[in-house]
Each structure stands twice: as structure tokens, then as C-alpha cells.
Amino acid sequence: MKVKIKKWNAVASWRWDVPEDDVCGICRVQFDGTCPNCRFPGDDCPLLVGKCGHSFHLHCVNDWIQTESSRGLCPMCRQKFEFVAE
Amino acid sequence: MPEKVSEQETQSLGKKRKQQTLQSSQSSQGLSQRSITDFLENSSQDSNLPSPQPGSPKRSRKNSEQPETSKNMSTQQHWRHINESDIIDLTSSPPDIRASPIPNVSVTATKYPRPAPFQPHAGAPRKLHIKNLRKPSKVDPDVYFNQTWNSLEAALTAIFESSKISTSLEELYRGTENICRADRAGELYNKLKACCDAYISDRLKHSIMTSGSWKDDVVKCVVSAWEKWNDQLGMIRSIFLYLDRSYLLTNAGPKLQPIEPTGLDIFRRHIVLAKEIETKFMNGIMTLFERDRQQLPINSSLLSSAIRMVDSLDLYTSNFEPRFLLMSREYYDRLGVLEATSNSLAEYLDECSQQLYKESLRCERYHLDPLTKRSIRLILEETLLINQLPILTDQRSIEELFQKQDHKSLTILYGLLDRIGEPSSHLRSPWEKYILEVGRSIIEDEGRENEMVQRLLELKDSLDTFVRVPFKGDDTLAYSLRESFGTFLNSRTKERSEMLNSKPAEMIAKYVDMLLKGGARGASTGTPGDEDTRLAHSLEQVLDLFRFIQGKDVFEAFYKRDLARRLLMDRSASRDAERNMLTKLKNECGSGFTQNLESMFKDIEISRDAISHFKNTRNYTENARDIDLNVLVLSQSAWPTYEEVPVIIPVKMAQYLESYKNVYCEKHSGRKLMWRHALSHCILRARFAQGVNRELVLSVLQAVVLLLFNDVGAGAYLSYRQIKEGTGLDDKQLIRTLQSLACAKYRVLQKKTKGKDILPTDNFRVNQNFSDPKFRIKINQIQLKETKEEKEETFERVAMDRQYETQAAITRIMKARKKLRHNDLIQMTIDQTKSRGTLDVPEIKKQIERLIDKDYMERLSGPEVWYQYLS
Numbered sequence: 001m002k003v004k005i006k007k008w009n010a011v012a013s014w015r016w017d018v019p020e021d022d023v024c025g026i027c028r029v030q031f032d033g034t035c036p037n038c039r040f041p042g043d044d045c046p047l048l049v050g051k052c053g054h055s056f057h058l059h060c061v062n063d064w065i066q067t068e069s070s071r072g073l074c075p076m077c078r079q080k081f082e083f084v085a086e
Numbered sequence: 087m088p089e090k091v092s093e094q095e096t097q098s099l100g101k102k103r104k105q106q107t108l109q110s111s112q113s114s115q116g117l118s119q120r121s122i123t124d125f126l127e128n129s130s131q132d133s134n135l136p137s138p139q140p141g142s143p144k145r146s147r148k149n150s151e152q153p154e155t156s157k158n159m160s161t162q163q164h165w166r167h168i169n170e171s172d173i174i175d176l177t178s179s180p181p182d183i184r185a186s187p188i189p190n191v192s193v194t195a196t197k198y199p200r201p202a203p204f205q206p207h208a209g210a211p212r213k214l215h216i217k218n219l220r221k222p223s224k225v226d227p228d229v230y231f232n233q234t235w236n237s238l239e240a241a242l243t244a245i246f247e248s249s250k251i252s253t254s255l256e257e258l259y260r261g262t263e264n265i266c267r268a269d270r271a272g273e274l275y276n277k278l279k280a281c282c283d284a285y286i287s288d289r290l291k292h293s294i295m296t297s298g299s300w301k302d303d304v305v306k307c308v309v310s311a312w313e314k315w316n317d318q319l320g321m322i323r324s325i326f327l328y329l330d331r332s333y334l335l336t337n338a339g340p341k342l343q344p345i346e347p348t349g350l351d352i353f354r355r356h357i358v359l360a361k362e363i364e365t366k367f368m369n370g371i372m373t374l375f376e377r378d379r380q381q382l383p384i385n386s387s388l389l390s391s392a393i394r395m396v397d398s399l400d401l402y403t404s405n406f407e408p409r410f411l412l413m414s415r416e417y418y419d420r421l422g423v424l425e426a427t428s429n430s431l432a433e434y435l436d437e438c439s440q441q442l443y444k445e446s447l448r449c450e451r452y453h454l455d456p457l458t459k460r461s462i463r464l465i466l467e468e469t470l471l472i473n474q475l476p477i478l479t480d481q482r483s484i485e486e487l488f489q490k491q492d493h494k495s496l497t498i499l500y501g502l503l504d505r506i507g508e509p510s511s512h513l514r515s516p517w518e519k520y521i522l523e524v525g526r527s528i529i530e531d532e533g534r535e536n537e538m539v540q541r542l543l544e545l546k547d548s549l550d551t552f553v554r555v556p557f558k559g560d561d562t563l564a565y566s567l568r569e570s571f572g573t574f575l576n577s578r579t580k581e582r583s584e585m586l587n588s589k590p591a592e593m594i595a596k597y598v599d600m601l602l603k604g605g606a607r608g609a610s611t612g613t614p615g616d617e618d619t620r621l622a623h624s625l626e627q628v629l630d631l632f633r634f635i636q637g638k639d640v641f642e643a644f645y646k647r648d649l650a651r652r653l654l655m656d657r658s659a660s661r662d663a664e665r666n667m668l669t670k671l672k673n674e675c676g677s678g679f680t681q682n683l684e685s686m687f688k689d690i691e692i693s694r695d696a697i698s699h700f701k702n703t704r705n706y707t708e709n710a711r712d713i714d715l716n717v718l719v720l721s722q723s724a725w726p727t728y729e730e731v732p733v734i735i736p737v738k739m740a741q742y743l744e745s746y747k748n749v750y751c752e753k754h755s756g757r758k759l760m761w762r763h764a765l766s767h768c769i770l771r772a773r774f775a776q777g778v779n780r781e782l783v784l785s786v787l788q789a790v791v792l793l794l795f796n797d798v799g800a801g802a803y804l805s806y807r808q809i810k811e812g813t814g815l816d817d818k819q820l821i822r823t824l825q826s827l828a829c830a831k832y833r834v835l836q837k838k839t840k841g842k843d844i845l846p847t848d849n850f851r852v853n854q855n856f857s858d859p860k861f862r863i864k865i866n867q868i869q870l871k872e873t874k875e876e877k878e879e880t881f882e883r884v885a886m887d888r889q890y891e892t893q894a895a896i897t898r899i900m901k902a903r904k905k906l907r908h909n910d911l912i913q914m915t916i917d918q919t920k921s922r923g924t925l926d927v928p929e930i931k932k933q934i935e936r937l938i939d940k941d942y943m944e945r946l947s948g949p950e951v952w953y954q955y956l957s
């Protein structure tokens with residue numbers, strides 16, 4: 001008997017490329033999940049990795065930066081928050 | 087004028103009947119009676135008396151009552167005739183005999199009887215003009231009276247003897263008239279009355295009591311005599327009509343009654359109320375009723391006549407009814423006791439409903455008074471229902487009716503109980519007991535676990551039918567149904583006392599899974615419509631069960647697992663049905679639950695887009711295009727957690743997957759992609775000996791094992807160890823996989839040594855003789871049924887979630903209240919977590935302890951236990 005692959009239905013799972021169990025520094029939710037305002041993880045609620053090395057939900061960090069008190073600083077290390085361009 | 091006046095007498099129901107009797111008897115009497123009526127009618131053209139008043143159904147109404155108007159009218163008319171000219175109308179009232187003593191036709195007629203009988207229908211009122219014929223011959227009034235009375239008495243005797251009347255009726259009528267005009271009506275009346283009195287009290291009574299059937303049929307004797315007397319009375323009245331109209335009706339009082347009531351009164355006194363007759367007669371009627379009730383043959387027209395007679399004689403309310411009701415009560419008392427104790431409930435119910443129905447018909451048939459009918463109904467209800475209530479509402483017997491699905495008896499039972507009170511007060515308890523018993527027997531039947539939902543659906547349907555049909559939609563019983571259904575579905579089991587019995591929730595989730603996988607065909611056959619409609623209907627039914635479930639969390643956990651499996655294996659029968667179900671669950675459980683499920687659907691859609699994107703890249707065209715690749719990328723957090731299974735994928739396939747991964751990660755930066763080979767499946771094309779080609783649908787784990795055999799010669803063996811090295815599978819996975827290939831239904835591989843178990847010392851080779859008529863063979867081992875471990879794991883997660891949710895609830899409550907008494911906190915926690923699946927009190931206490939340990943709250947010392955929230 002010889003067998004040959006005809007069709008392959010692969011299953012994969014994705015997670016953000018951040019250390020496991022890491023949580024968003026702003027909303028304290030795991031990156032696998034969404035920010036408090038979103039329903040679906042993934043493209044709908046992406047991550048943003050700062051140049052300082054801290055990652056946040058895009059929506060969370062956006063809200064943060066827009067507050068007066070943030071002065072454009074990373075909420076974790078108080079350095080100027082800049083993100084890695086895609 | 088005359089006929090109309092007599093109509094005014096008809097004031098009561100009883101009287102109406104009486105007139106019918108009289109009229110019917112006229113026909114039997116024949117020509118002479120009719121002729122007089124016709125003769126009189128011809129003279130009544132000028133009458134315009136008021137129309138009769140509507141009869142009242144009251145039986146006690148007195149015969150002699152006369153409206154005031156009729157009296158005035160007759161007097162008026164009387165005088166109008168007297169003032170007429172010299173034209174003498176024979177058929178109408180002549181002038182006063184003393185004022186103008188004309189030799190009257192009737193007077194001469196007594197002397198010279200006419201040879202020919204009176205001709206009926208002689209046309210218009212004949213008017214005889216008598217001119218110059220007045221020979222005033224003085225007749226002594228006493229002599230005239232006696233002569234006339236003699237003729238009348240002779241006629242009465244003839245009537246009593248049923249022989250021919252020798253004098254013409256016209257003459258007799260005129261004679262009466264003349265006597266009345268001579269102001270001797272009272273005298274005439276007394277003579278007539280005495281004559282009838284004598285006849286009835288002596289001859290008629292005697293003939294009744296000496297007739298042949300007196301001994302065994304008193305009713306018949308009396309009724310026959312009555313009918314005969316009625317006929318005779320009709321005749322008498324015709325003859326004495328003038329007396330009746332001009333004197334008796336106008337002067338009626340307690341001592342003076344018109345002829346008809348006088349006649350009835352005489353009959354009543356001397357016959358029916360005679361002490362030798364009354365009891366026997368009434369008992370005779372009672373016997374007839376009793377025989378009729380016993381379904382023995384009776385002369386029902388005789389009974390009808392007897393009732394009519396009693397009614398006409400105004401004896402219905404006084405003599406008949408009380409006896410009838412008493413006798414009926416005794417009869418049905420006996421019957422109730424006898425039937426209730428000697429029959430099953432179903433038989434007794436049938437008997438009761440029959441008796442009630444028949445008795446009502448009987449009352450109609452014999453024209454009993456509506457009030458009697460009502461009393462009889464009350465008697466039956468009291469004797470058959472109220473007095474037998476313990477038997478009628480015996481809990482065991484009613485439960486038996488439920489068990490036998492005896493809708494007929496239950497319909498009767500409900501109807502009967504409805505007559506005497508609130509049926510639900512008697513039915514509720516056995517109804518609830520039945521529901522709980524049957525329900526529990528279904529959910530505790532471990533042997534038929536797989537049929538549980540189907541059986542619950544059938545039970546629900548049958549219970550709904552009980553409420554709808556026999557119980558006529560009774561609100562209380564419908565409410566009981568829902569209560570009891572919820573109670574047994576959410577009862578606690580012995581083994582898992584810390585949790586609600588989660589079996590129903592689990593099985594309902596499984597059932598939904600079966601439906602959504604396309605198993606609807608078996609589920610609701612007989613439902614009309616296409617497959618989609620049937621599926622929607624079945625889902626709606628099972629959702630009805632789901633609504634009763636308190637521990638929705640168990641359902642949710644299993645539903646999520648099953649949905650994941652359907653999506654991964656592409657086993658959904660209908661995308662619409664899945665969406666539809668999702669919407670329904672959202673309505674039932676809120677969006678918190680469906681969020682993850684929607685996420686799963688979304689993943690499927692995104693993956694579809696991603697694969698078509700991949701197939702447009704160079705990475706795809708560079709790879710083996712003869713392998714049809716599909717990739718499903720899951721967002722980990724939305725899906726159930728699956729075990730990681732390391733496995734070695736053939737190099738070529740691994741490269742293919744790697745190129746997909748590159749394209750994916752390029753598009754989605756910041757993401758890591760991990761293969762879930764244990765969830766993947768594939769189709770292999772296999773060529774067996776003698777050129778047999780088959781397609782095998784396999785899990786990827788099965789496929790990697792089979793692919794190893796491509797590299798060995800035909801019929802050569804691979805050892806367990808070699809396969810393990812080649813696939814990189816651990817023992818647990820490998821044993822399962824080899825079992826599915828060599829020991830299950832389709833044996834693509836052959837084990838060297840026989841036996842069901844896979845041992846590390848086993849050797850395997852391809853089964854050269856494998857054959858199957860089907861081209862595509864599904865050997866897929868990714869179980870459609872979950873394993874025991876998976877199930878345990880699901881339960882454990884549900885239990886953990888519950889603990890977590892309980893803690894969250896306690897914290898929420900404490901945060902809001904700051905300080906709470908122990909019992910209040912427990913109760914509020916139960917209330918808040920009920921819909922998700924309630925924990926036992928000990929379990930809630932345990933969670934309180936944990937929160938105290940974690941310093942979320944503290945216990946305050948004192949005689950009563952209080953808690954204080956710590957922020």
C-alpha cells in the first residue's frame with residue numbers, strides 16, 4: 001500500500017509574540033484577550049510595542065496618551081512613548 | 087268575540103299545556119265538537135279584544151286570574167248586541183228574554199228536534215229575518231229553566247257515557263244562553279258543577295279503581311281517565327260556552343271559576359288527591375322514573391302525559407317535585423356509594439358523566455321545570471361528586487390516569503371538579519407528583535442517558551397536552567407544570583452534592599450538538615416543512631428545556647466544546663442554524679457567554695480569507711500544489727484549551743506549512759503561530775494490493791503513522807518502537823492512534839499478534855486484504871465523542887469558574903454593603919449566582935473563608951456572625 005496526501009486541514013493557534021502571561025500594563029488583561037472596550041482579540045484589538053519594550057493594547061495606550069497627565073510618557077517606565085513602526 | 091277570550095286565560099306555562107290537551111282531545115271527539123267551534127267562530131268577527139299577555143313559567147299561578155280589561159270588554163260587547171235592531175242573529179246573543187219574549191228558535195227546537203244534524207261550514211253567519219212572526223207566547227221562566235236543564239243534563243249524561251247526544255248542540259248552546267240571559271247563570275253553574283262532581287267522585291273514580299290494570303298500573307288508569315275527562319270537559323265547555331263567557335269569566339272569584347278550571351278542580355279533588363289514589367299514583371310516577379334510570383323499558387309517553395297532567399292540575403310544585411327530588415336523592419345516594427366503591431376511578435368518572443348527561447336529557451324529555459332540572463343537577467353533584475370526593479380525588483388513582491395518559495377520564499374529572507369548585511386544588515398535588523416522578527426517572531436513568539433529552543422533550547410535550555386538552559389551559563396547573571419541571575431538572579444528585587445535577591445541562595448541550603451536526607432527521611420526524619424548518623423547530627423545542635436549567639454554566643461549557651469540535655471538523659450542517667442558535671443563546675444567557683462563541687465564528691471567517699490570500703502568493707505556487715491545504719487559525723483565548731501534542735510531520739508537508747506561517751506572520755506582525763496537529767485532519771489517497779484505490783479521511787496523527795509505511799516493502803513489519811521514533815508521538819497518543827488503525831472497525835494496519843491491546847512489543851504491517859465498498863473511508867480518530875478525561879476537565883473548569891464567580895459575587899456584595907450578617911450574605915450570594923449554577927451553602931462558606939484569608943473581608947466577633955469589607 002502506498003499513501004499520498006491529498007488534502008490537509010491544518011489547525012493553528014496564534015498569540016501575540018510577547019512573553020506568556022504578560023498583561024497589558026494599562027488594563028491588566030492578558031494580551032490574548034482584548035482591551036475592555038473590544039470583543040474580539042486579534043486584528044480588531046491589536047497590540048502596540050513601545051520602543052522602551054513595553055507593550056499595550058493599542059486602544060488602551062491611545063486612551064492613555066490622550067490624557068493630560070500622561071505627557072506622552074510610557075505609563076510603565078515614564079520614558080517618552082514611541083512605538084515601533086510596522 | 088268568544089275564542090279570543092278563552093285565549094286570555096292562558097297565563098301560565100301549565101295552562102298552555104292544558105290548552106294543547108284540550109285541543110288534541112277535540113279531534114278525538116269528532117264532528118259535533120268541531121262543528122260548535124266553527125259555528126262560534128263564524129260569529130266572532132267583531133271581536134277586537136286585547137291580545138293575550140305573555141305566559142309566565144311560574145307554575146303556581148292560579149287559573150282564575152283574569153285581566154281587568156277582558157271583563158270590561160265583554161260587558162261592553164254584550165250591551166252592543168242588545169241594542170241592535172230587529173234583525174236577529176241566531177248565532178249571536180239575543181236580546182234579554184224578559185224584555186222581549188220572542189218565541190225563540192231554540193225553544194221550539196227542544197220541542198221539535200231537527201231530523202238533520204247541524205251542518206258545519208255553512209258559510210257566512212246566517213241571518214234569519216223574522217218579520218210579523220212574533221207571537222208573544224208567555225213561557226214560565228222556571229219551566230223554561232227546568233226544561234232546558236233537563237236537556238242539558240241529558241246531554242251531560244250522554245257525554246259521561248260517551249253516547250250520542252240527542253239534542254242538537256246548537257239548541258243546547260242557545261238554551262244555555264237563554265238561561266244566562268234570564269239571570270240564572272249562577273243556578274245553572276251550580277247544577278253543572280254538582281253534576282260533574284257527582285260523576286267524577288262516583289262513576290269515574292269507581293271505574294278507575296275497578297279497572298283491570300288498577301293493581302299494576304295506577305298511572306295508566308289515572309292518565310287515561312284524565313284524558314277522557316279532558317275530552318268530556320271540552321264538550322261540556324262548548325255547550326256551556328255562553329255561561330263560561332258571559333258569566334263565569336266576568337264574575338270569576340275564589341268560589342266561581344270558569345268551566346275548565348272547575349272541571350280540573352273536581353278531577354284534582356276527587357281523583358288525584360283522593361287518599362286511595364294520590365300516593366299510589368305518585369309512587370307510580372316515581373317508579374317509572376326509577377325504571378328509566380335503570381334503563382328498563384318504560385312507557386315514556388305515559389310518563390310524559392302524567393307529568394303534563396300533574397302540571398295542569400297545579401300539583402307539580404306541591405305534590406310531584408318534592409317527592410321526585412327526595413326519591414332522586416335517595417337513588418343517587420345509593421348509586422354514588424355503589425359505583426364509587428366498586429369501580430376504578432376511570433369507570434366511576436365515566437359513570438358520573440353519563441348519569442349527569444342522561445339525567446339532564448331526562449329532565450328535558452319529560453319537560454320538567456327548569457328549577458327542578460337545576461335541583462336535580464345539584465343533587466347529582468352532591469351525591470355523586472361531593473359525597474364521593476375522597477374517591478374522586480384519590481391521589482394514587484389520579485396519578486394512574488396520568489400514567490396511562492387517560493385524557494378522556496382526565497377531561498371528565500376536570501369537568502366534574504369544575505362543577506363543584508376549583509379543580510386545580512385537587513389535581514395540583516398528584517399532577518406535580520407525577521411530573522416529578524416521571525422526570526426524575528428520566529434524568530436518573532443512566533442506562534438511557536443518550537435518550538434523555540428526547541425523552542424529556544416527549545414528556546414536556548405530553549405534559550403540555552395535558553394542560554391544553556383535559557385541563558383546558560388551567561393557569562394554576564400550567565404554572566405547576568413549569569415549577570415541577572424546573573424542580574426535577576435542577577435536583578441535586580447524590581454523588582455531586584456540591585453541584586446541581588449537571589446531567590440534563592450536559593445532555594441538552596449534546597443534543598443541540600447532534601442537531602447542529604445534521605441529526606435533525608431523526609430528532610423531529612413528523613414535523614412538516616423542509617430540513618431547515620425542522621431543524622429550527624427542534625432547536626426551539628430543546629431551548630424550551632434549556633430555559634428550565636439553572637446551572638447554565640455547565641451547558642455553556644459543553645456547548646462551547648461541541649461548537650469548537652463542529653467548527654474544527656467542519657461538521658456543522660447549517661451555518662444559518664448555527665447563527666440562529668447563537669442569537670437565541672445570546673437572548674437567553676447574555677452576550678457575555680456568546681462573545682467567545684462569536685469569536686470562534688469570526689476566526690473561521692478570517693482563516694478563510696487568510697488561506698485565499700496565501701494561495702495568491704509565491705509561497706503557495708512554489709509548493710506541491712497537488713496537496714489541497716486549508717488552515718484554520720484560532721484565537722487561543724476564545725477556544726477551549728487543547729492539549730499540546732508533539733508530532734513529527736513529513737518534511738515536505740512541514741515545509742508547506744512553514745511557508746504558510748511565513749505569509750501569515752508577515753501579514754499579522756507581532757503574532758506567533760503554533761500548529762495544532764492533534765486537531766488537524768487530512769485525506770490520504772491509498773492504493774492497496776490489486777490496484778484498489780481508496781480515500782482515507784484521517785487525523786493527522788493517524789496519517790503520519792500510515793505515511794511511515796510508504797518507505798517499507800510490501801508486507802514488511804514496523805515495530806512499535808520504530809513507529810514511535812518515526813512519529814515522535816508519546817505512548818499515550820501512539821497507543822490510541824495504533825488502536826484506531828489496527829483494532830477498530832476499519833483495520834488498515836495488521837498487528838502481528840492477536841489481541842485488543844497495543845503493547846510496546848507489537849509489530850504492524852499494512853493490511854493487504856483491506857477492502858471496503860465505499861470509496862471514501864472515514865477513520866478519523868479525533869473523537870466525535872469526547873473522552874472521559876475531557877469531560878472531567880470540563881466539569882472541573884465549570885466548578886472552578888463557579889468558585890471564582892462566587893468569590894466575585896461575595897466581593898461585589900460586601901463592597902456595596904460594607905458590613906453584613908452571615909445569613910444575609912449567604913442569601914444574597916445565592917440570589918446573585920442562581921442563574922449560573924448555585925453552590926451549596928457549605929461551598930459559599932468555603933469561599934468566604936478564602937476571601938477572609940486573602941484579606942478582602944474580616945469576621946467580626948460577637949454573638950452573631952457579621953462580616954466587614956476591607957478595602
Ligand SMILES: [Zn+2]
Binds near residue numbers: 057
Ligand atoms: Zn490593555
Ligand SMILES: [Zn+2]
Binds near residue numbers: 036045059
Ligand atoms: Zn481594543
Ligand SMILES: [Zn+2]
Binds near residue numbers: 050052074075076077
Ligand atoms: Zn516603557
